[in-house]
Amino acid sequence: xxxxxxxxxxxxxxxxxxxxxxxxxxxxxxxxxxxxxxxxxxxxxxxxxxxxxxxxxxxxxxxxxxxxxxxxxxxxxxxxxxxxxxxxxxxxxxxxxxxxxxxxxxxxxxxxxxxxxxxxxxxxxxxxxxxxxxxxxxxxxxxxxxxxxxxxxxxxxxxxxxxxxxxxxxxxxxxxxxxxxxxxxxxxxxxxxxxxxxxxxxxxxxxxxxxxxxxxxxxxxxxxxxxxxxxxxxxxxxxxxxxxxxxxxxxxxxxxxxxxxxxxxxxxxxxxxxxxxxxxxxxxxxxxxxxxxxxxxxxxxxxxxxxxxxxxxxxxxxxxxxxxxxxxxxxxxxxxxxxxxxxxxxxxxxxxxxxxxxxxxxxxxxxxxxxxxxxxxxxxxxxxxxxxxxxxxxxxxxxxxxxxxxxxxxxxx
Amino acid sequence: xxxxxxxxxxxxxxxxxxxxxxxxxxxxxxxxxxxxxxxxxxxxxxxxxxxxxxxxxxxxxxxxxxxxxxxxxxxxxxxxxxxxxxxxxxxxxxxxxxxx
Numbered sequence: 451x452x453x454x455x456x457x458x459x460x461x462x463x464x465x466x467x468x469x470x471x472x473x474x475x476x477x478x479x480x481x482x483x484x485x486x487x488x489x490x491x492x493x494x495x496x497x498x499x500x501x502x503x504x505x506x507x508x509x510x511x512x513x514x515x516x517x518x519x520x521x522x523x524x525x526x527x528x529x530x531x532x533x534x535x536x537x538x539x540x541x542x543x544x545x546x547x548x549x550x551x552x553x554x555x556x557x558x559x560x561x562x563x564x565x566x567x568x569x570x571x572x573x574x575x576x577x578x579x580x581x582x583x584x585x586x587x588x589x590x591x592x593x594x595x596x597x598x599x600x601x602x603x604x605x606x607x608x609x610x611x612x613x614x615x616x617x618x619x620x621x622x623x624x625x626x627x628x629x630x631x632x633x634x635x636x637x638x639x640x641x642x643x644x645x646x647x648x649x650x651x652x653x654x655x656x657x658x659x660x661x662x663x664x665x666x667x668x669x670x671x672x673x674x675x676x677x678x679x680x681x682x683x684x685x686x687x688x689x690x691x692x693x694x695x696x697x698x699x700x701x702x703x704x705x706x707x708x709x710x711x712x713x714x715x716x717x718x719x720x721x722x723x724x725x726x727x728x729x730x731x732x733x734x735x736x737x738x739x740x741x742x743x744x745x746x747x748x749x750x751x752x753x754x755x756x757x758x759x760x761x762x763x764x765x766x767x768x769x770x771x772x773x774x775x776x777x778x779x780x781x782x783x784x785x786x787x788x789x790x791x792x793x794x795x796x797x798x799x800x801x802x803x804x805x806x807x808x809x810x811x812x813x814x815x816x817x818x819x820x821x822x823x824x825x826x827x828x829x830x831x832x833x834x835x836x837x838x839x840x841x842x843x844x845x846x847x848x849x850x851x852x853x854x855x856x857x858x859x860x861x862x863x
Numbered sequence: 864x865x866x867x868x869x870x871x872x873x874x875x876x877x878x879x880x881x882x883x884x885x886x887x888x889x890x891x892x893x894x895x896x897x898x899x900x901x902x903x904x905x906x907x908x909x910x911x912x913x914x915x916x917x918x919x920x921x922x923x924x925x926x927x928x929x930x931x932x933x934x935x936x937x938x939x940x941x942x943x944x945x946x947x948x949x950x951x952x953x954x955x956x957x958x959x960x961x962x963x
Contacts, residue, residue, distance in 0.1 A: 699906065
């Protein structure tokens with residue numbers, strides 16, 4: 451490694467390789483067009499190319515790779531959900547995440563820090579007990595812990611009993627982790643492009659041509675492209691893109707805001723969240739405290755930061771970690787979340803035959819990236835819906851069979 | 864502080880209000896299919912632009928409608944529901960055939 455660095459330092463030309471090949475002209479035809487160059491789109495392309503031998507694939511990205519919600523999420527990985535469908539799906543994703551750096555030969559900075567959700571009421575303890583039972587039954591490390599264990603896991607957490615919402619118990623999820631979100635998108639995109647997939651940035655899909663219930667082409671700002679199949683992976687704009695294909699979706703878009711403090715020495719290992727005070731906090735490897743989880747109270751297609759959210763997130767974070775009262779905030783931002791009525795994603799087939807949906811990613815999209823790539827690629831390649839994502843099909847709403855995941859939220863909604 | 868004008872109570876802090884969902888004309892509950900009904904209940908236009916939506920002034924439980932731009936977050940106007948609902952909406956159920 452030091453020699454590599456020396457070579458880098460002394461070289462006149464830029465010796466580092468580009469992660470992926472720069473955009474070329476659009477071809478006339480692709481077997482698969484993926485709309486959306488975020489983590490999900492790149493993961494689907496990667497799996498199509500590597501495991502299904504489908505390489506005539508284009509990722510069309512309106513802006514730049516991983517610049518949307520992939521860059522805006524708070525990088526939390528966990529699988530302590532409540533429904534069987536949810537737990538099975540996300541626990542597969544956590545397994546894939548654990549091997550992702552090896553899979554790519556590219557560091558995604560996976561940190562198995564564990565995740566602690568706090569209960570401040572008897573009702574919360576009851577729901578945590580339920581979640582822990584469901585999780586353990588399905589092989590996920592998740593357990594109810596008492597105040598003493600919490601104080602050992604997070605020594606600097608405010609365990610006072612004379613505060614607004616004293617901590618009564620917690621749900622400890624040893625499988626919880628974080629990873630560098632950008633690196634996940636870059637790793638997938640690199641692996642996909644190395645195998646022949648084309649990533650076209652600054653390429654916006656303006657219209658989708660459908661003949662006899664099949665997609666035949668997409669019109670972009672750089673010309674028309676014929677395609678054998680289309681996958682839309684544009685969480686945050688799902689309704690807008692699906693509408694071009696004539697598909698209505700049960701989604702409302704809400705901004706979700708987060709912020710980071712100045713860096714500190716490492717003092718907090720696990721990811722700590724409190725559904726009661728609506729906040730979650732973890733310390734990144736750079737030392738910044740990420741404070742997240744504030745959904746705006748009404749839908750909006752706008753990623754502005756608001757004072758309201760800054761106040762409520764700060765108040766909640768200070769209740770858990772009073773030492774942050776002197777911290778300066780470096781950044782505050784928002785992402786647009788696709789909220790579905792049942793807090794589960796919408797994946798799989800659509801009313802258009804060769805048009806596949808990867809939507810409704812609310813506040814749970816990043817943690818699903820690897821498994822989403824695997825299952826959606828399998829669907830596109832084999833035209834059979836994998837069992838793991840069958841419960842998440844759009845059709846469930848027409849049958850009144852929602853997957854109610856509302857109990858398993860980390861902080862928001 | 865963002866303000867919203869309630870047709871009953873005037874300008875108030877938006878934190879006093881609860882968002883109530885997009886306005887959709889309700890299908891006839893006696894004749895619509897379960898599929899139409901599912902679409903009415905769950906599906907949304909989710910437009911990036913000007914939408915008509917329900918709001919409630921929480922403190923006074925007063926429901927009204929607003930036209931709002933979902934890109935700029937500007938409220939164009941708010942108005943009472945009787946602008947749209949001129950007649951009483953009946954929910955009378957017909958006795959099903961299995962009952963007798």
